[in-house]
Amino acid sequence: MAPTYTLSNVQYSARPRADGTQSPKLRTATKPKAMTAAKPSFKQQMLLAREEAIIDVVNRMLADKGFDAMTVDEVANEVGVAKASLYKHFPSKEDLAAAAMVRMMERARAFLSTVDSKLKAVDKLKVAARWMMQLKLAGQMPNLPSQNSSLRATLTSHKDYVDGLMEISDTLGGWIEAAQKAGHISNKLPAVVVLYTLYARACDPVLEFLKVSGQYNNEQMLELVTSTCFDGLVSR
Numbered sequence: 001m002a003p004t005y006t007l008s009n010v011q012y013s014a015r016p017r018a019d020g021t022q023s024p025k026l027r028t029a030t031k032p033k034a035m036t037a038a039k040p041s042f043k044q045q046m047l048l049a050r051e052e053a054i055i056d057v058v059n060r061m062l063a064d065k066g067f068d069a070m071t072v073d074e075v076a077n078e079v080g081v082a083k084a085s086l087y088k089h090f091p092s093k094e095d096l097a098a099a100a101m102v103r104m105m106e107r108a109r110a111f112l113s114t115v116d117s118k119l120k121a122v123d124k125l126k127v128a129a130r131w132m133m134q135l136k137l138a139g140q141m142p143n144l145p146s147q148n149s150s151l152r153a154t155l156t157s158h159k160d161y162v163d164g165l166m167e168i169s170d171t172l173g174g175w176i177e178a179a180q181k182a183g184h185i186s187n188k189l190p191a192v193v194v195l196y197t198l199y200a201r202a203c204d205p206v207l208e209f210l211k212v213s214g215q216y217n218n219e220q221m222l223e224l225v226t227s228t229c230f231d232g233l234v235s236r
Helices: 042-064 072-079 083-089 093-112 121-137 150-156 159-181 191-203 205-213 218-231
Strands: 004-007 010-013
Touching: 042 072, 042 083, 042 093, 072 083, 072 093, 093 121, 093 150, 093 159, 121 159, 121 191, 121 205, 121 218, 150 159, 159 191, 191 218, 205 218
Parallel strands: none
Antiparallel strands: 004 010
16 A cells, blocks of 8 residues: 655655555645636625735734734734624634635745746755745745644645645645656655655744844845755765
């Protein structure tokens, strides 16, 4: 049986090669068929605009203080709506945060689709890692929920979030496999370990430490952390 890897309770199965070995590439989520949506009414457009404003605030608060410290009252006050109105859009704090996380997944999917296909696989991974760190430095990357957070349970049962996570993981997994085959990333490392290492850049505390020190600008910090991530600490 093919080995299974788990990320936030979402499973990925290694694929068998023709020679009987296992490919570390991750399975792709099934995509629903596209449907032509009717043009929303003016009222619906206003509701959508308000939801976007709410998600903007939630995203910023998740980046600043995290899910556990964020409150619905704070979100309502920041957006300028009554708490009861907020609940008409999102019935719980978990739903608020999940909406922000889903939108981040959509941004990530859109960004990865723009990465130059002519780049080496390892360079594609570096581009992805730098993008995550740029969002982190700009205060736009939501902090990941803790293991015992109620948000984690909500996310792992949220279809849009899970589908986005799986698609992104499959794209990165393909690049990881290609980089290992080319000898640019150690093939002794399980692909899922490399994947987790890349995801960790989205919440890397090293960036905060370097930023507080005031010794480096953003570009220098990105270069330093990217170098330690991909080149390691061993003198060559």
